[in-house]
Amino acid sequence: MALRGLVPGRAGLRAPLQPPAEGDAGLDRAVSGVVRLPGRVRQHRAAGSPAAPGWLVAAAALLAGAAHLLNAVPDLADDAATGVHGLPHRLGARGSLLAASGLLLAATLTLLAAARPPLWAGLAALATTAGLIVTGWYAAPRTAFRALLAAAAVDLVLLVLSGAL
Secondary structure, three states: OOOOOOEEEOOEEEOOOOOOOOOOHHHHHHHHHHHOHHHHHHHHHHOOOOOOOHHHHHHHHHHHHHHHHHHHHHHHHHHHHHOOOOHHHHHHHHHHHHHHHHHHHHHHHHHHHHHOOOHHHHHHHHHHHHHHHHHHHHOOHHHHHHHHHHHHHHHHHHHHHOOOO
16 A cells, blocks of 8 residues: 555544545644655755755744644544544643643744844844743633644744745
């Protein structure tokens, strides 16, 4: 059985012809794109160009870890019913959101230190990310989830604007 064409879904891998659950398609596509980011960074070397900088690999891995934790939060109850017991399930919703917060903050600091955007852009990104993360700590889980997704989007913008991809 070939694994080609399979994409991450609610409870592991889903066949490409199986329709996504209602409301899941956009988020699953976005998260699967972020989770594949470290692989795309590795392609720098595979394509014969110089090796990807270490900060880029680290930032991509931090974003991918946060994306995995965030993507699992809305599905924790469904996954528990089907017997899925990964790291997000062991941490619980609040623990997964806190862990994702830490990973996102680390990704932001990595990108700011290494990519060296203009001062105003760096300060704006740091303030926005920090504000969203703090909102995530004190908000209801659904709002926290959305705030942390927005923080991940800020990090992705920083990553793209760094010009390293």
